[in-house]
Amino acid sequence: MSVTRTLLRSNVRKLRQKLSAIEQKKASNELKQRLSNHVKIQSSNTIALYLANDGELDPMPFIEWCWQQQKQVYLPVLHPFCSGHLLFLLYEKNSSMIKNHYGISEPKLDVTKICPLNQLDILCTPLVAFDHTGARLGMGGGFYDRTMMNWQIHQFYPIGLAHDCQQVDSVPVEYWDIPLPEIITPTQNHRFEVTSN
Numbered sequence: 203m204s205v206t207r208t209l210l211r212s213n214v215r216k217l218r219q220k221l222s223a224i225e226q227k228k229a230s231n232e233l234k235q236r237l238s239n240h241v242k243i244q245s246s247n248t249i250a251l252y253l254a255n256d257g258e259l260d261p262m263p264f265i266e267w268c269w270q271q272q273k274q275v276y277l278p279v280l281h282p283f284c285s286g287h288l289l290f291l292l293y294e295k296n297s298s299m300i301k302n303h304y305g306i307s308e309p310k311l312d313v314t315k316i317c318p319l320n321q322l323d324i325l326c327t328p329l330v331a332f333d334h335t336g337a338r339l340g341m342g343g344g345f346y347d348r349t350m351m352n353w354q355i356h357q358f359y360p361i362g363l364a365h366d367c368q369q370v371d372s373v374p375v376e377y378w379d380i381p382l383p384e385i386i387t388p389t390q391n392h393r394f395e396v397t398s399n
């Protein structure tokens with residue numbers, strides 16, 4: 203495992219964990235404003251999000267907006283037998299939740315609530331660090347790299363969500379890392395030219 207990637211992960215995770223509750227709340231309200239004004243979001247019906255953990259930018263105010271707009275919200279669930287893979291399950295106000303292996307809440311597995319990737323319009327991914335090219339460093343499980351591997355074929359649009367302090371000069375990338383076409387922070391919408399994936 204690359205020492206540089208491990209160190210970068212640890213440094214940036216500490217930065218975001220240090221944000222105060224007030225800073226986090228302000229950031230998540232700004233995120234909601236940006237996402238709810240986004241043309242691609244406005245025309246989409248099925249959106250995968252996540253529940254914030256480890257100081258991640260919190261999409262909950264945006265999730266509430268999606269519910270009000272009758273958009274379907276999906277959350278990642280660890281695949282029960284395909285290790286390293288995610289399923290996306292419908293998340294409603296009254297969904298039954300359980301804690302997964304990482305202590306993160308996820309909807310209780312119900313096959314009737316799964317959204318296949320080719321029926322997803324937008325996938326909002328959490329990340330640890332990003333750079334000016336759209337390179338993404340995650341928490342280290344490769345879950346989102348596997349999910350996004352063929353996003354152009356599945357025809358969903360990935361958007362990374364992060365605090366501004368998670369931008370770094372350069373993310374050291376590996377061949378399996380999937381770059382993002384767009385990253386939204388509380389203060390900016392970054393768009394990147396993605397030639398292939």
Ligand SMILES: Nc1ncnc2c1ncn2[C@@H]1O[C@H](COP(=O)(O)OP(=O)(O)OP(=O)(O)O)[C@@H](O)[C@H]1O
Nearest residue numbers: 338339340341342343344345346347348351378379
């Ligand atoms: N498409 C893939 N197929 C098989 N293994 C993969 C794939 N993508 C990533 N991996 C493996 O997953 C491991 C972790 O990858 P990486 O360090 O890039 O995770 P990450 O991008 O930080 O995490 P995440 O995507 O969960 O946020 C690596 O050992 C890598 O080989």
Ligand SMILES: [Mg+2]
Nearest residue numbers: 340344347379
């Ligand atoms: Mg990766």
